[in-house]
Amino acid sequence: MKTKKMILSIILSLLALVGAQILSQLVASIAVLVKIPSFIANILAGILYVTFAYLLIKLLCEKYIKGDMSEYNIPSFKIEKKWCVVAVLLPLIITAFYLLFVPGSFKQNVLDISSKLDLLSAGIFFTGLGAGIVEEMVFRGIMMSVIEKRFNKKIAIIVPSVLFGLVHIIGMGFNILSCALVLLAGTMVGIMFSLIASETKSIWNSAIVHVLWNIIIIGGILWIGTEFDEYSLLSYVLEAKSFLLTGGEFGIESSIIAVIGYGLVCLLFVLPNKKKGENA
Numbered sequence: 001m002k003t004k005k006m007i008l009s010i011i012l013s014l015l016a017l018v019g020a021q022i023l024s025q026l027v028a029s030i031a032v033l034v035k036i037p038s039f040i041a042n043i044l045a046g047i048l049y050v051t052f053a054y055l056l057i058k059l060l061c062e063k064y065i066k067g068d069m070s071e072y073n074i075p076s077f078k079i080e081k082k083w084c085v086v087a088v089l090l091p092l093i094i095t096a097f098y099l100l101f102v103p104g105s106f107k108q109n110v111l112d113i114s115s116k117l118d119l120l121s122a123g124i125f126f127t128g129l130g131a132g133i134v135e136e137m138v139f140r141g142i143m144m145s146v147i148e149k150r151f152n153k154k155i156a157i158i159v160p161s162v163l164f165g166l167v168h169i170i171g172m173g174f175n176i177l178s179c180a181l182v183l184l185a186g187t188m189v190g191i192m193f194s195l196i197a198s199e200t201k202s203i204w205n206s207a208i209v210h211v212l213w214n215i216i217i218i219g220g221i222l223w224i225g226t227e228f229d230e231y232s233l234l235s236y237v238l239e240a241k242s243f244l245l246t247g248g249e250f251g252i253e254s255s256i257i258a259v260i261g262y263g264l265v266c267l268l269f270v271l272p273n274k275k276k277g278e279n280a
Contacts, residue, residue, distance in 0.1 A: 013142035020052035039117035046125025072145040091216035123220030132211030140197035161190030178248035185254035
């Protein structure tokens with residue numbers, strides 16, 4: 001693949017992500033205007049986000065890249081059981097670490113039923129299901145595949161992972177230390193997702209890990225951080241002030257504990273399989 005086509009494919013895939021997000025939120029807004037309950041509109045937005053992105057990426061593959069989606073790590077839907085286990089254990093173990101070993105206090109968000117449904121529906125269906133799947137289709141599907149076709153697998157794993165870290169900084173207004181920590185953590189989790197997708201040749205395995213991470217860690221059920229979160233049902237407010245332990249301004253997703261978790265998944269579940277494949 002030529003460099004120009006690779007770059008344009010990456011740009012178009014990112015535009016597909018943004019376009020799908022805007023369209024899904026627009027439909028959800030219209031739904032609310034016609035008196036559909038907002039929690040149903042949130043569910044609709046999450047489902048449409050994935051649907052629109054999938055159709056736009058399919059169009060990109062067929063009309064511009066000229067290849068089947070399976071060539072770009074987006075085959076028919078199938079998830080290996082091992083990754084379902086990893087998807088559950090990774091966020092739960094990190095959550096348990098903070099609750100058991102880091103001093104803090106619980107603070108409940110006093111909300112009515114309607115507000116609770118709004119928070120949970122948005123967290124589970126849009127932030128969890130929607131963002132988790134769409135980001136995998138773009139970063140570990142199109143982006144990683146076209147870079148590998150132009151260069152090699154190592155560059156294809158590293159470059160999208162760095163970009164994945166960068167997009168979590170844009171527009172956030174973090175200080176320099178927080179930006180550096182987010183870039184490190186974002187790159188590390190990106191490498192984890194990339195290795196899963198590359199090893200299994202499917203974004204669906206990395207997507208299940210990404211989706212459940214988003215739902216459990218930032219999905220509005222339990223927030224762990226240095227301050228109370230008004231967008232979660234329950235907050236565990238940390239007393240610790242250690243920058244590495246709290247993750248700075250971004251939160252525990254960029255903490256050293258999370259980074260260790262990402263690394264352990266790579267070491268324990270991905271690399272051993274890779275070695276088996278090479279020795280077979």
